[in-house]
Amino acid sequence: MNRISVITATDVTATYKDHLIWKDASFEIKKGQFVGILGPNGAGKTTLFRLLLGLIKPASGVLKILGETPHRGHPRIGYVPQRRPIDSEMTIEALELVRLGISTVWRILPPAGTAKQERAAAMEALRAVDAETLAHQPLGVLSGGELQRVFLAQALVGKPDILLLDEPLANLDIRREINLVQLIRDIVKKQQVTALLIAHDLNPLLPALDTIMYIANKKVVTGKPETIVTSESLSALYGTAVEVLRDSHGRIAILGAEEAAHPHA
Amino acid sequence: MRHAFEAGTIVAIVAGVVGYFVVLRRSSFAAHALSHIGFAGAAGAVLLNLNPLLGLLVFTTGGGIAMAGLGKKAASRDVQIGTVLAFLLGLGVLFISLYKGYATEAYSLLFGEILGISGGDVLITLIVGVIILAATTLLYKPLLFASLDEDVAEAKGLPTGLLGALFMVLVAVTTSIAVQVIGVLLIFALLVTPPAIAERISRRPAQGIAWSIAIALTTTWFGLFISYYLPYPVSFFITSAVFLIYLVTRAVQGLRKRSLPVQE
Numbered sequence: 001m002n003r004i005s006v007i008t009a010t011d012v013t014a015t016y017k018d019h020l021i022w023k024d025a026s027f028e029i030k031k032g033q034f035v036g037i038l039g040p041n042g043a044g045k046t047t048l049f050r051l052l053l054g055l056i057k058p059a060s061g062v063l064k065i066l067g068e069t070p071h072r073g074h075p076r077i078g079y080v081p082q083r084r085p086i087d088s089e090m091t092i093e094a095l096e097l098v099r100l101g102i103s104t105v106w107r108i109l110p111p112a113g114t115a116k117q118e119r120a121a122a123m124e125a126l127r128a129v130d131a132e133t134l135a136h137q138p139l140g141v142l143s144g145g146e147l148q149r150v151f152l153a154q155a156l157v158g159k160p161d162i163l164l165l166d167e168p169l170a171n172l173d174i175r176r177e178i179n180l181v182q183l184i185r186d187i188v189k190k191q192q193v194t195a196l197l198i199a200h201d202l203n204p205l206l207p208a209l210d211t212i213m214y215i216a217n218k219k220v221v222t223g224k225p226e227t228i229v230t231s232e233s234l235s236a237l238y239g240t241a242v243e244v245l246r247d248s249h250g251r252i253a254i255l256g257a258e259e260a261a262h263p264h265a
Numbered sequence: 266m267r268h269a270f271e272a273g274t275i276v277a278i279v280a281g282v283v284g285y286f287v288v289l290r291r292s293s294f295a296a297h298a299l300s301h302i303g304f305a306g307a308a309g310a311v312l313l314n315l316n317p318l319l320g321l322l323v324f325t326t327g328g329g330i331a332m333a334g335l336g337k338k339a340a341s342r343d344v345q346i347g348t349v350l351a352f353l354l355g356l357g358v359l360f361i362s363l364y365k366g367y368a369t370e371a372y373s374l375l376f377g378e379i380l381g382i383s384g385g386d387v388l389i390t391l392i393v394g395v396i397i398l399a400a401t402t403l404l405y406k407p408l409l410f411a412s413l414d415e416d417v418a419e420a421k422g423l424p425t426g427l428l429g430a431l432f433m434v435l436v437a438v439t440t441s442i443a444v445q446v447i448g449v450l451l452i453f454a455l456l457v458t459p460p461a462i463a464e465r466i467s468r469r470p471a472q473g474i475a476w477s478i479a480i481a482l483t484t485t486w487f488g489l490f491i492s493y494y495l496p497y498p499v500s501f502f503i504t505s506a507v508f509l510i511y512l513v514t515r516a517v518q519g520l521r522k523r524s525l526p527v528q529e
Contacts (some may be wrong), residue, residue, distance in 0.1 A: 053420045073422020081416035087291070092413065093468035100410045101417070138468060154417065 003030040012061035025220035039215035078155030090140035098122040101154035125157035145176035281478030284460035300452040302328035308360035321441035329437030333430035
């Protein structure tokens with residue numbers, strides 16, 4: 001199937017305060033793909049999201065998202081940032097947080113019925129992530145997995161074409177990791193959304209991904225999981241011997257990558 | 266007494282609204298610090314025979330802008346803010362000691378003296394209060410978004426840094442007018458405790474703001490009313506009433522939580 005490109009990067013270099021993060025990245029992400037972004041801490045995974053959101057600019061190269069140069073406030077991008085835990089005393093209900101994700105024109109006096117419409121849209125987004133029952137729960141009492149569903153609903157409520165999910169699996173147990181990945185996979189397929197998800201552990205993602213982007217050693221490689229997650233490919237990326245092992249259940253262990261990323265740790 | 270009721274009503278409404286965001290942004294220490302910074306300004310104004318409200322406005326606004334300049338995590342910079350507030354409080358003490366007038370000036374700054382408020386002060390409070398409420402209405406949705414979910418708000422294109430700075434100015438000006446009622450040392454009673462109670466009993470921001478205003482207003486009126494019959498300071502009655510509501514709210518919520526079945 002010849003799907004349209006929603007993100008293209010041509011020789012893009014990312015820096016932070018004159019410090020090189022990664023360079024010469026060229027890749028293409030197509031509509032409806034589920035992309036896992038992996039790599040060691042500090043490799044520049046979140047930097048890629050900041051570039052796509054228009055919060056920073058590339059040092060060089062050309063980056064396009066939905067045919068445009070990235071800019072802040074793009075209404076067709078849904079974003080779930082890395083989160084710190086929500087204050088347990090936070091009593092605002094989940095529905096109100098989801099409602100904030102609706103991109104509306106900022107009006108001092110919105111037309112009558114706006115609040116009702118916004119609540120209905122927020123409820124629909126919560127329903128899409130199987131979190132309808134959480135709508136009127138205070139944010140402070142929700143578990144990590146429940147909060148991630150609420151954040152996902154907030155990102156979906158504006159009906160985005162692209163979802164950027166920064167470590168949504170962090171602090172979840174394996175069962176909840178798998179459930180959330182399956183949910184995102186279903187949304188990608190049903191709504192033809194393109195999802196980019198940053199994660200540390202490849203295993204819960206592997207059955208659901210179309211594409212893997214690996215960022216390490218100041219380089220970015222993109223491709224199908226079976227071509228990227230190999231000893232040869234990762235050894236070439238890290239510039240040192242990295243071994244990819246699979247157990248009888250298909251689970252993967254990558255040996256030598258952390259040591260290569262942090263040789264003095 | 267009429268002036269006291271008028272000023273108290275305006276301040277309670279404004280503090281109820283702005284205070285809700287102070288609590289939501291977890292910036293109560295910054296708000297407390299602004300009142301102390303304002304004390305130095307007010308004491309300086311007294312020394313120069315100027316209206317203390319003018320000194321309060323200048324110093325708290327300057328302090329608010331400086332805190333906003335510390336960046337979006339200003340609320341958590343307790344050590345820096347605490348160091349500056351202690352210095353300015355000391356400066357205020359020096360100004361008061363240099364002032365040759367009555368010690369009641371210092372007393373009213375520290376603990377509030379709403380019964381001595383003039384018609385001119387009520388007018389200034391009204392004008393300032395209307396400006397604060399108009400600005401908060403204008404900024405309501407972006408400010409709510411930036412307060413609850415700063416990273417997503419920034420990605421959505423909201424100028425979160427500018428919103429933070431504008432909010433600190435709103436807090437500064439609110440603090441200035443609230444000091445007349447409750448004083449520098451008791452500012453929490455109007456700017457933090459009513460919205461903190463409101464936050465505990467409401468799940469929607471608009472409801473929370475309404476509760477916050479209602480609690481601030483009721484306790485201020487109660488304080489003024491009861492002080493008419495009893496020879497004790499108004500601020501004592503206001504702080505006591507607010508504290509009592511806070512205790513009762515926590516107790517009722519604690520009992521309710523205990524009576525709920527344990528979830529697996």
